[in-house]
Amino acid sequence: MKNYWNNGIFGLCKASSSPTSRRLGFLLVFYAASIILFWMGRTFFVARCFQLDSPLAYAKLTGQTCFHGLPLDIATAGYLATPPFAIMLLSIWMPLGSKKVWHRLHTAYLIVLAVAMGLILAGDAMLYPYWGFKIDATIFNYLSQPSGAIKSVSAAEVALFCVSTLLFALLGLGLWKAAGNVPTQRPAHKLWATLLMILVGALMFVGIRGGIGRSTANVGLAYYSNNVQHNHAAVNPAFSIFSTIKRNHDYGAAFNYFDEARRAQIFETMGFSPKAPATARLKTKRPNVLVIIMEGMGAQFVESLGGKAGVTPNLERLKSEGLWFTRCYANSFRTDRGTVSTLSGYPAVPTVSVMRLQHVVNRLPGIAATLAKQGYDTEFLYGGDIDFTGTKGYLLATGYKHLYSETHFPISVRRSHAWGVTDAIAFDTLFQHIMAKPARKPWHIGFLTLASHEPWQVPYNRIKGDERANAFAYLDHCLGHFIDRLKTTPQWKNLLIVIMPDHGIRYPIDITELNPQKHHIPMLWTGGAIAQPEVIDHLCNQSDMAATLLGQLCLPIEQFTFSRNILSPDYKPCAFYTWSGGVAAIDTMGYSIIDTEANQVAAESPSHSTERLERAKAYLQTIYDDLGK
Numbered sequence: 151m152k153n154y155w156n157n158g159i160f161g162l163c164k165a166s167s168s169p170t171s172r173r174l175g176f177l178l179v180f181y182a183a184s185i186i187l188f189w190m191g192r193t194f195f196v197a198r199c200f201q202l203d204s205p206l207a208y209a210k211l212t213g214q215t216c217f218h219g220l221p222l223d224i225a226t227a228g229y230l231a232t233p234p235f236a237i238m239l240l241s242i243w244m245p246l247g248s249k250k251v252w253h254r255l256h257t258a259y260l261i262v263l264a265v266a267m268g269l270i271l272a273g274d275a276m277l278y279p280y281w282g283f284k285i286d287a288t289i290f291n292y293l294s295q296p297s298g299a300i301k302s303v304s305a306a307e308v309a310l311f312c313v314s315t316l317l318f319a320l321l322g323l324g325l326w327k328a329a330g331n332v333p334t335q336r337p338a339h340k341l342w343a344t345l346l347m348i349l350v351g352a353l354m355f356v357g358i359r360g361g362i363g364r365s366t367a368n369v370g371l372a373y374y375s376n377n378v379q380h381n382h383a384a385v386n387p388a389f390s391i392f393s394t395i396k397r398n399h400d401y402g403a404a405f406n407y408f409d410e411a412r413r414a415q416i417f418e419t420m421g422f423s424p425k426a427p428a429t430a431r432l433k434t435k436r437p438n439v440l441v442i443i444m445e446g447m448g449a450q451f452v453e454s455l456g457g458k459a460g461v462t463p464n465l466e467r468l469k470s471e472g473l474w475f476t477r478c479y480a481n482s483f484r485t486d487r488g489t490v491s492t493l494s495g496y497p498a499v500p501t502v503s504v505m506r507l508q509h510v511v512n513r514l515p516g517i518a519a520t521l522a523k524q525g526y527d528t529e530f531l532y533g534g535d536i537d538f539t540g541t542k543g544y545l546l547a548t549g550y551k552h553l554y555s556e557t558h559f560p561i562s563v564r565r566s567h568a569w570g571v572t573d574a575i576a577f578d579t580l581f582q583h584i585m586a587k588p589a590r591k592p593w594h595i596g597f598l599t600l601a602s603h604e605p606w607q608v609p610y611n612r613i614k615g616d617e618r619a620n621a622f623a624y625l626d627h628c629l630g631h632f633i634d635r636l637k638t639t640p641q642w643k644n645l646l647i648v649i650m651p652d653h654g655i656r657y658p659i660d661i662t663e664l665n666p667q668k669h670h671i672p673m674l675w676t677g678g679a680i681a682q683p684e685v686i687d688h689l690c691n692q693s694d695m696a697a698t699l700l701g702q703l704c705l706p707i708e709q710f711t712f713s714r715n716i717l718s719p720d721y722k723p724c725a726f727y728t729w730s731g732g733v734a735a736i737d738t739m740g741y742s743i744i745d746t747e748a749n750q751v752a753a754e755s756p757s758h759s760t761e762r763l764e765r766a767k768a769y770l771q772t773i774y775d776d777l778g779k
Contacts, residue, residue: 168337169333169335169336169337169338169343170337170339170342170343170346170347172330172333172335173238173333173343173347174346174350175329176234176238176329176330176332176333177231177234177235177238177329177350177354179328179329179330180227180230180231180234180326180329181224181227181228181231183322183325183326183328183329184223184226184227184230184231184325184326185220185223185224185227186325187267187271187318187321187322187325188219188223188226188227188271188386188388189212189216189223190271190318190321191267191271191274191275191318191387192212192215192216192219192383192384193212194271194272194275194314194318195271195274195275195278195383196208196211196212196215196383198275198276198278198279199275199278199279199379199383200379200383211380211383214374214375214380214384215372215380215383215384216384218372218373218374218384219372219383219384219385219386221360221361221367221371221372222360222367222369222371222372222384222385222386222389223386223389224357225357225358225359225360225367225386225389226386226388226389226392227357228354228355228357228358229358229388229389229392230263231354232354233259234256234259234332235347235350235351235354237252237256237332237334238332238333238334238347239344239347239348239351241333241334241335241336242336242337242340242343242344242347243336243340243344245336249331249334252331252332252334253331253332256331256332257327257331260322260323260326260327261323263322263326264318264319264320264322264323264326265315265319267318267319267322267388268314268315268316268317268318268319268320268322269315269319270285270387270388270391271314271315271318271387271388272311272314272315272318273285273289273311273315273387274387275314276307276310276311276314277289278382279659280604280656281483282483282656282661282662282663282668282729283382283663283729283730283731284369284382284385284387284390284731285387285390285391286390286391286393286394286730286731287391287394287395287501288394288501288503288730289391290395304605367389367393368393368747368748368749369385369389369390369393369731369747369748370745370747370748370749370750372384372385372386373385373745373748373750378662378663378664378745378752379660379662393747394501394730400778401502401774401777401778402774402775402777402778402779403778404501404774404778405746405767405770405771405774406771407767407768407770407771408764408767408768408771412768413768413771413772413775416764416765416767416768417768417769417772419722419765420722420724420765420768420769421714421720421721421722421724422711422712422714426718426719426720427701427704427718428698428701428702428715428717428718428719429717430681430702431473431675431680431681431682431684431702431717432646432679432680432681432702432703433678433679433680433681434644434679435702435703435704436524436592436703437592437644437645437646437677437679437703438587438592438593438594438641438644438645438646438679439517439521439526439593439594439595439646439648439699440584440594440595440597440645440646440647440648440677441492441493441517441594441595441596441597441647441648441650442597442599442629442647442648442649442650443488443489443492443596443597443598443599443650443651443652444599444602444625444629444649444650444651444652445485445598445599445600445601445602445603445625445651445652446602446603446622446651446652446653446654446655447462447602447622447625447651447655447671447672448651448654448655448657448668448669448670448671449654449667449670449671449672450654450655450657450658450667450670451619451622451623451626451657452465452466452672453466454466454469454476455476455670455672456667456670458619460613460623461613461619461622461623461626462622462623462626463626463630464626464627464629464630464631464633465626465629465630465649465672465674467630468630468633468649468674468676469672469674470683471676471680471683472647472674472675472676472677472680472683473674473675473676473680473683473684473686474672474673474674474683474684474685474686475672475673475674475675475686475688475690475716476672476685476686476687477670477687477688477689477690477723477725478650478670478671478672478673478690478691478692478725479654479666479669479670479671479689479690479691479692479725479726479727479736480651480652480653480654480669480670480671480691480692480727481497481498481653481669481691481692481693481726481727481728482497482498482653482727482728482729483498483653483654483663483669483729483730484503484652484653485539485598485652485653486503486505486506486538486539486540486541487503487504487505487653488651488652488653488692489505489541489544489598489652490504490505490514490544491691491692491693492650492652492692492693492695492696493516493517493518493548493596493696494514494515494516494517494548494696494710495515495693495694495695495696495697495710495712495713496514496515496693496712496713497691497693497712497726497728497769497773498727498728499728499770499773499774499777500728500729500730500731500732500733500746500770501730502777503539503540504777505539505540505541505544506539506540507777508540508543508547510777511540511543511544511547511548512547514544514547514548515548515696515709515710516547516548516549516550517548517549517594517596517696517699517700518530518545518548518549518550518594518596519548519549520549520700520705520706520709521549521592521594521703521705522549522551522594524592524703524705525591525592526591526592526593526594527551527552527587527591527592527593527594528549528550528551528552528593528594528595528596529550529551529552529553529554529583529593529594529595529596530545530550530552530553530554530595530596530597530598531554531555531576531579531580531583531595531596531597531598532554532555532556532570532576532597532598532600533555533556533559533567533569533570533571533572533573533575533576533579533599533600534555534556534569534570534571534598534600535555535556535569535570536553536555536556542555545596550596554579554583555570556570556571559571559575559579563575566609567600567601567607567608568603568605568607569600569601569603570600571600572600572601572608572609573599573600573601573602573608573624573625573628574609574624574628574631576597576599576600577599577628577629577631577632578632580595580597580632581632581635581636583595584636584639584641585639585641587641589640598652599625599628601621601624601625601628602621602622602624602625603621606618606620606621607621608620608621608624609624610623610624610627612624612627618655618657619657629649633647633676642677642678643678643679644678644679645677645678645679646675646677646679646680646699647675647676647677648673648674648675648695648699649672649673649674649675649676650671650672650673650674650692650695651671651672651692653669653671654668654669654670654671655668656668663729663731663732663734663743664743664752664753666727666734666736666741669727669734671692673692673695686716686717688716688721688723689723689724689725689736689737689738690714690716690723690725691714691725691726691727693712693713694713694714694715694716695713695716696710696713697710697713697714697715698713698714698715698716698717701715701717701718702717711776712773712776723737723738724736724737724738724765725737726765726766726769728770731745731746731747732744732745732746732747732752733746733766733767733769733770734766735762735763735765735766735769736762737759737762737765739756739759739762740754740755740756740757740759740762741753741754741755741762742754742758742759742762742763742766743766744763744766744767746770751763
């Protein structure tokens with residue numbers, strides 16, 4: 151057993167072999183061990199994330215994804231083998247001291263590597279059913295507060311994640327140790343050994359680069375199917391993280407599809423320039439403003455928008471009493487991104503959560519900041535952890551003077567939901583805050599719900615056999631009760647309530663980013679300040695709410711560069727959304743979706759549109775140029 155760990159399992163790794171042969175044998179076994187580990191991870195991913203008809207179907211899909219994912223597996227193995235390769239190359243000419251020290255360092259490296267790969271392989275498989283895309287550098291936005299991720303899953307899934315992480319780590323450590331310790335013996339023919347190692351290094355570089363062609367390795371190298379989920383299964387998750395880390399900082403240099411003149415020309419066609427004033431839809435220019443951000447409320451739960459019947463009867467009832475926007479699309483896929491899109495009119499981008507960039511947040515406009523300049527008292531209420539993903543810093547920077555979160559609630563109710571205080575209690579607290587507002591001073595409150603979030607555990611059981619739909623039915627119940635209470639109070643007369651989600655949802659579970667329905671969301675404006683009910687069918691984005699709201703209040707919107715006044719006569723209907731791997735453009739004729747990882751068109755309907763594709767690219771390039779500034 152001792153020889154197994156020290157010398158490896160192949161003859162080339164044994165002490166009796168020449169130093170050069172041992173170096174080559176070590177790399178050969180190390181590469182093989184890495185690829186076997188990745189294949190085992192892919193097997194687990196397919197078993198966890200796909201619902202297939204038979205064991206043969208699972209075996210076939212696993213084999214296909216392992217074959218097509220091999221180039222990225224080789225590239226990733228090359229990254230992992232680089233440190234021991236560097237040691238072996240240096241040791242040809244330089245005495246590196248005690249073998250025991252290097253053996254201990256190598257063992258420490260393998261342990262760290264094994265734990266990291268265990269976390270990545272297990273985390274990728276566990277998160278994919280929730281996120282719908284491969285794990286990438288986005289995960290680092292949430293690792294500082296892992297409790298948030300734990301709240302989204304059941305205890306059984308947490309246990310499965312821990313067990314699978316441990317098993318992958320032990321498997322990886324065992325496989326890599328089979329290569330033995332890093333060979334550091336000095337060969338008799340140093341020059342020959344050096345030339346041979348340089349040749350091997352060149353081959354490793356080619357593998358890491360993804361070949362000798364013009365393009366370098368990217369996740370699109372593993373794509374082979376029209377089924378995006380099959381492509382995702384083929385992508386090596388560690389490579390996905392490596393590749394997105396590299397691009398996460400030089401924002402101005404990202405997605406440079408056009409020269410500046412052409413970019414500006416295309417962007418101008420989307421209507422993001424100053425807008426003509428809109429016809430007033432409110433009875434007053436200075437109403438009190440309540441913005442309710444509903445956690446994950448996709449249009450899939452609103453029957454009149456094509457969703458499941460019977461889930462949101464209160465929203466269906468209230469839509470006839472206000473401004474009902476039927477073709478609104480969320481900008482992105484997570485709360486941190488959707489909150490910024492809603493309250494600052496700043497769209498989400500694929501590779502970074504803007505909320506986590508405090509130096510950017512400090513320069514963002516905000517509904518609250520604009521209203522505060524007009525004498526409004528500003529407040530934000532959330533029943534969960536307001537520090538999660540930098541939310542507190544963002545809210546304070548964009549004009550909210552008073553923040554209330556789970557720590558302001560009694561201890562007895564702080565865990566009435568996995569994410570904090572359940573919606574019924576939070577809505578009741580919101581009602582009390584509104585009732586306490588003085589009549590002489592205008593106010594604005596932002597409110598974020600949380601109970602309609604996985605793990606979908608709510609104190610409500612109206613819809614049997616569908617826990618997701620039931621969670622949204624609970625949110626609708628709480629919302630309807632809250633609005634009905636407000637209608638009986640003096641506050642209702644001068645109140646404008648904007649109700650919209652932070653993002654859409656994966657429902658049904660097999661819906662992907664290639665289906666715009668995933669991002670279709672309801673938006674309702676109601677309250678006593680509404681002049682008359684109206685159905686607005688303009689295609690729009692959630693980020694357009696800010697300029698539309700402030701436009702109705704006759705307040706300046708020039709700072710809201712990426713927000714458009716939907717009610718303006720010169721509004722140009724179109725919408726966009728992004729996720730970590732792409733961007734989509736929607737217009738009145740159809741949609742076009744670009745996979746930015748593979749740099750290729752992922753979906754178009756009903757037909758190809760060069761104009762839509764150019765708009766999607768110019769949209770992305772413009773936002774990244776703005777971030778780069």
